[in-house]
Amino acid sequence: MSQIVKVFTGILFLMLLTMLGSGIIGTQLESSNARAYRQSVAAEIENSNFCKEVMMACISQAARDGYELTLYVYQKGEECIQMNEENEAQIEVADIEMVEVLLNYDYSIPFLNYKTRHCIRGYAI
Numbered sequence: 001m002s003q004i005v006k007v008f009t010g011i012l013f014l015m016l017l018t019m020l021g022s023g024i025i026g027t028q029l030e031s032s033n034a035r036a037y038r039q040s041v042a043a044e045i046e047n048s049n050f051c052k053e054v055m056m057a058c059i060s061q062a063a064r065d066g067y068e069l070t071l072y073v074y075q076k077g078e079e080c081i082q083m084n085e086e087n088e089a090q091i092e093v094a095d096i097e098m099v100e101v102l103l104n105y106d107y108s109i110p111f112l113n114y115k116t117r118h119c120i121r122g123y124a125i
Helices: 002-047 052-064
Strands: 068-075 096-109 114-124
Touching: 002 052, 002 096, 002 114, 052 068
Parallel strands: none
Antiparallel strands: 068 096, 096 114
């Protein structure tokens, strides 16, 4: 009788470890995808020579893809300006030195009911 209890306990722990491991692997894949997305946004902004329309398109595309993208534009001799529809007119493409790319995404392990918000920072120079 004790052998049956030990076998079922071992199977239970094996199932728990399998579920936890698959949740962690899935979460790491989502994190890796977010990093790659941030890199592609920075490359797209650099390749467009800091075009305002491309930056606005990146923000709207990120929202459709489930990310929150924030762009801070650094211009010569001025403080940084957050890129959005209201501030778009204040930004002169010729004066842009750098764009800071902040990508927020959900980091969750469903099996543990763990959910946080992570932020990845990058720069388009």
